Structures are given as C-alpha cells and as structure tokens.
Amino acid sequence: MSLTMPNPYSGNYKLLVAVPLFLVLVSLFFIPQIKLGVDFKGGTLATLQTSQPADVDALKAALIAEGYAVSSVKLFSIPKGYEVEVEIERDDSITRAETLKSTFFEKIEEVSLLESDVLVTNASADAVSKYAAARQEIDKISDELFAIALSSKKSSSITNSNDLKSEVSAAYKQITDGYSAKLSATLSSLVKYESASFNEVSASLSAKFIDKAFMVVVYSTILVSIVVFLIFRTFVPSLAVLLGAACDVMIALGAMGLFGIPLTLASFAALIMLVGFSLDTDVLLTMRVIKRKEGQPRERAYDAMKTGMTMSMALLLAFVCLFILASVTHINTYYEISSVAIAGLLGDVIATWLLNGVIVLWYLERGGQTGDSQKPFLSSIFSN
C-alpha cells in the first residue's frame, strides 16, 4: 500500500504548501460556526429512551409553545429502540436566580453579624444604621428572588436574618425544583419514554468550564512550545513543528464547524490530544530529516512520510472503530472524541507532510544545519 506512494518532494515541492494553507483558510471560515455544547453554554440536555420513534418537529413546536428556548431536538436509533435528545437553553430567570442566590450567601454572614451587634450593643445608633443599610441591600436581592419563585413572601415581613436565609434557600430550591419538575412533566406528557437522563449545566458551572478550558489551552501551548524548542534548539524546525500542530488543530476546528460537532468537554479533550498526535509525526519528520545525514534530505523526508502514514493510519483505524461504536450506541462522548480525532488526523497528514515537511526541506536546502551530535533531552535515560 504505502510502498507504492509517489515521492511528493521530487518536483517543485514548495507549491504543496498551497493545500494546507487553503484548508486553513476554509477552516477559518467555518470556525465561527462551531456550536457550543451544553458544557460550555449551560442549559439542559434531556435524553429520552423510547420504543417508538418520536415526531421531532411536533415535539419541538410543543416545547416552544410551552415557553422553552429549545436549541435542538434530535432522534437517533439505538440498539434497544430510539433515543430523543432535547437540548434546552438555560432559562434566564434560573440564571438570574443563581446569581442572586450566590450574592445573597456572600453577604448574609456579615448581615447576621451586624444584626447581632444591634442586640449586643443594646441598639446603639451606629450598629442600627449599619445593620439597616446592609439589610436593605439583601432585602432587595431576596425580594427579587421571591418574585422569581412566584412566592408571596416579602423580606420586610421577615425580621430575623436567620429566617430570611432559610426562606431564600427555600425559594431558590422552589425555583430550580419547579423548573426540573415542569420540564420532566412537559416531556412525559409529550413523549412516551421508558427512561430519561438529564444533564443540567448551570451558568456558573459552564463559566467554570470555560475558565478551566482556557487555562488548559494557554498552559499546554506554553509547555509544548518550551519542550519543542528545548528538543530542537534551532528556530526554524521548532517553529515548523509548532506550525504543523497549530494548522492541524485549525483544520479539526474547521471540521467541527462544518459538520456541526459541538464543542464540549469531550471534544475539547480530543483537541488537546490532537496536539500530542500531531506532534508525533512532526517530530518523526523533523528528526529524520534534520538530525540525520544519510542520503538526500528529500529521500529522508519521503522515508519518514512512509512511516508517518502507517502511524496515522493505525490511529485513524482506532478512531474509526470508536466512531462506528458511537454511531451504534449513540454515546455523545464517543462521537465527539472520535469525529474530532478523525478530522484532526486527516488534517495532520496534510499539515505534517505538506506544510511542516516543505518548511523543513526548504530550510535544509537553503543551508540549514543537520546533524545528530546533540542527543535529545532525556533520551539517553530511556534508550540504550
């Protein structure tokens, strides 16, 4: 198979760069279209197992009529019947209630302290005015929360801050329980299902996920760049390796936008993993071409390509299996990881051999240094 592959570097190889560059440009167009999954956007993902296929459009219309902000309703066939997946955007009032509740609990301890000061100091004017000011602030929060909970309670009639605290907790619970109960009641009145699972992501949780994911991207990029520069210790090859990886991730992101693969924690993990996979072949190519002397650079690159293609093929096969498994079981985690990995591995083949390969060869033929005098960092410990 790969043995009969022609050597792409035999002619004017520099033109090959056009392919990855074109793909990156196309990807740039699709990247803004990536949909955020529930993990990052917040909201509720309800998965219902049914024995009969449900009418997706009717269900969506009925839910919208009930006042839900439905982002999608999908129907899948699974080994034991059907699965209906309903994604609902986070309700604004719930998000507001969440914010109110956390602000309230941030402040209540202080209010409770001020209230006790009033008692202990025998209602000194200073303590009373401080308490009144603090109390006014949390009263406003509580009243808004009571209003969302459709409760008739008024903070002005609750004198003790301890009681106010339990009332606010109860109101918040009423809001969230009420929402979940209403949603599952609505769903069960619309669809006859055997079992259901709900994945709810609150606004604060999704904000936390975004924060963490961003942090991971920043740190991974910095760490990988440092390690790559330490290993190659020359600017152009290091840059070529990193460019190859970046190009690969761009292509994978473009594919996510094009094929509607949502950005969730699972697809995010797959993207980070792609950096590792992509560097795998980039490192192979760069080490074979730059750090060796036997034969012509172009032959060495072609040789590396044969090995690299076999490697990518093995990985691709593993993820194709996962993808088939995902389409049989309809497990989102499998589907997101495998489709991102497949897109990324295909992107990697293009990025490594048509971009990184070209840069490295061009660098050598312009008079760059070769030689394996320096052993890579740490390898003397692990190899012979």
Added chain:
Amino acid sequence: MISINEIIAGAKKREVIAIFLFALIACAAMFLDKPRGVPIYVASIVAIAIAAVFIKSDSVRVAVLVAIVLLSAFSIVSNGVKFGIDFSGGVRIPVLLEKSVDAVTMEEMVNTVKTRAASFGLSEVKVRPIGDSEIYVEMPQSSPQLISDVENLLSRQGVYRGIVDGKVAVKGEEIYSGTIMKIPSQYLQGADWGVSFTVTQAGAQRFAEVAKGKGNYPLNMFLDRPTDAILILSEKQLMADAASKSRVVPIAKARALQIASSSLALENDNITIYIEEAISQNFSLKPATNKTRAIVTANSSLIPELRAAGFNVVEKTDAEMTPQYVVSPESPTSDSVSVWKAVGLMSAPRLVPSVTEGIPNFSYTINGPAEGANAQARALDALKKERELESLLKGGALPVQISLGSKTVIPAPLGEEFLRLSLIGLLFSLLAISLMVSIRYRHMQIILPMIFISLAELIILLAILGSFTIDLAGMAGILAAIGVGVDAQIIVTDELLKKEGEMQKRLEKAFSIITTSVMVAVVAMVPLLFFSGLVEIIGFATATVLGSLLGLFISRPAYGVIAEHLFE
C-alpha cells in the same frame, strides 16, 4: 530468529528470576489481602517499571513486560475491573466547591457529606473527592426519589439542637451564623480553644429559662438528632468506653446506662435505649408510630424481627453505636456522653454556673482543653476541635459554599449494553489494527510481536484504569491508546527494516524519536490532567498519557529487544 535456548538462557538470569519471584509474591499478596489488592497491584507494577529503567539488559526488558502483563491479568481476575456509572448504571451528582480547598478541609467536607448521607440511611451512596474543588456523589440506583433525597441532603443544612436536662436550650436557627467564630488565644483565659456565638432575642430567652439552675449540667449538642426513634445497642458497645483500660476508675454498667439514657432524654421525644442481649431473649417491642425508627448495629440479628414488628430500621456501624463518656467524681451532675455518632450527639460541654442564673444573655462561648503529647499536637487538636464546633453550631454547614453540578443518570440495562458494545469495539479496533500491520509488513515475525504487545498494553491499561474507575471518556482513551501503542512499534520496525548502519545505532535513533514524541504528547496533556480539575474528561487524558508512558518504559524496550533478535 529467537531460539528456545536463548529464551531459556535469558530466563535463568538472576534478575529475571528475581522479577518473576517478585511478581509471584505480589500476586499472592493481592489474593490474600483482597481489600488492599489495588494498592498492592499499583505499587508492584511501579516497582517493576522502576527496575526496568535501571537494569538495562535484554532479557530483563522482556521479563518486565511479561511479569507486568501477568500481574495485570491476575489483578483483573482478583481485584476486578471497576466501571463508572456510565457502564453500571446509576446516578452521579458532582458537588462543586466555590473555591479550592486544602487536603484537610477536603477530607472534612467528604466526611460531612458521608455522615449526612448515612443519617439519611443512604448507605449505598459513594462520596469521593475529585481534585481540590469537587466531590462526586454516586449511587448505583437511580430512582427519582433517591436523587431528590441526595440533592436535599447536599443542599440542606443540618439541624442543631442543644439540650439541657431533657429540654431544648439552643436551636440552630436562633444562632446568628455570622457570629460563630474562634476566640483569639489572648482571650481564652486558660482554655486551649474556644468558640463564641450570639443568639437571637428568642434564643436568649429560651436559654435563660431552660438553663436556669442547671449549673454544671451538660449541654448535649446534637446534629440531626433522630426524632421518634429507639436505640438498640449491645452490652459490649455500652461498656466499651466505660470499662476501657485507659480509665482510672471504670464506670459501672448501671451508671453507664443511666448517663447514656439521660443524654438522650428530651421532653416528648425521648430516645429509649434497649440492650440487645436483654430484648433478644423475649422480643416484644412495638413501634410507637408507623414512622418509628429503630437505630441498630449493622447486621444485627434483631433486624428481621424489628422489620417484622413495623420499625424503620436504621443501621449504624459499631463505632457509631459506641458512646464515649466523660465523668468527674467531684461533680456527678456533669457526667455525660461526649460523643455518640449513632444519634448525632457530637459534643457535651458543661454549663458554667454563671450562665444558669436565668438572666437572658446574647453572647456565649464554648471552650475546652486540647489533647496531645506536645505543644504542636495540642495546637492542632485545638484547631480541629474549634472547627468541629463551628461546623456543628452552623448545623453541620460545610466550610465552603457548594453548588450541585450537572447530574448524570444512566439506567442500568443501558449501561450494560454500552459496556458490552464498547468491549466489542475494543476488540474490533485491535483486530483492524492487526490487519493493517499485517498488510503493511507481511512477515509473521513482525506482525505477531506487534499484536502481542498491543494486547499486552490493553491488558495492562484495563487493569490499571479498572483499579480505579473506567468511565466513558476512559474507555475512549483506552481505544485511542491501542492506536498510540502501535505507532511507536511502527517507528521501531521501519527503522530496523532499513539496511544501512548498525542495528544498535538504528534502534537508538528509533528510541530517540519515540522518547521525544511521548514527551511532547505527555506535556501537552499535563495541564488538563493535573491542573484543570475537569474530571469529566480526566479519564480520557489519563488513559492516553498512561498508554504513552507504559509504552515508553515497558513495552517499547521489550519490543525493541524482540525485533532486534528477529532482524539479525
């Protein structure tokens, strides 16, 4: 080619024999000490892997791989493979802490959640810390009632009650939670620790009335004291602390029962104590209402009879059932049970006479001595007691605000189906990759070792990850790791297939490429793995990183040795 003689010669080496002996001992230890099977397994493979790094001989490399595969296969059989609720069915509720906490606070939080779950009778609930800002609460079943129970127990606060001589003197809801704080050491007046708090007007009134004239009585402080309940304990449990050897003067049985009974006394809601040995002779207990709970030692022989009689049985561990006494010969009125977890009795400080004069007072302090062999131990103990007391007065409130994360519910039959299909997928992917290398290399001598090593890696990964928990992301990671594993073998094979240069040199080159790429791949995953706390996908990151590392340290060197012999 490898001849049988070579294998025998290799196997006779001292190091090789030592490795296999070690593996054998580890297997025996796993088998004999099943509860500690997982730590034994993990420790022994780490030990063997370290040996592999330092002893650089061909036969050792192969022996290490074989030994670890055997150990792993044994671990799969003996320790089993644990699957997450994705595959076994159940509910998972992540509890998110508002900020990162240190290990001590985390342990405290996990224990609080466990205690609360136990007080709800939810013994099947698993609580485990994840990183420094998350706790997983998992249950094998998934009834909506159970889910709401757990959500309730997590979001609700416990109920604090301070009881003096059978009457409620302090209610948790009458304490201003913002005022509960440690007393700075300069104001402690001889005590080692102290906590102060302020109560509401109503609270002050209640305390003044109830505590009037009760100087030196214990204030029995309960967290979630059971209502409408009876307690059945064995004579051994009643006397375990009363007659313990560390006591200068042992407490007689009659007195122990008296102290225990009075500590549980409460107007209109007494918890009556029964001695298991006495009632099992002639069982005639009847529940007061259809909700009456019988608190009893787990696995007690009385449980079936209690259930038949109509009690709601609440099972507690032996330690929780055992009361701890504090007695003083000079002042018998202050004799008390200081800790009795089964009924939520957490502490019983003595009332100083000055607060029992019947005059309403808003601010109170609770203080006491610390225990420990030296000043440092005493300081730590004081800190611990202060924290426990603060948490108790706040109704068992967690030290950090929590919010509930996205809960996952998987019906059990669906989970089993997922597992079955995933395992088929795993085999299928192994098969597909084997087929691909067969077509690519067309030589049995190359193909067979490659397949053998991939299979070996799969076994090791399943055993290691299965010692903890394999979830969906972990399963996807294992699948990916099979592909990653083959990659490095392809590098070695292609390098060795080249005709020019020495064999040793080529192998070295292959290893330096592999080392570099594994290093880069692992580094890329490090932030996700160690610093993100994104537990939902950590299984995936762990599996791929472990796959790379296993290969680097164990299977690649072994494959190199095998391949080298094959190509000679």
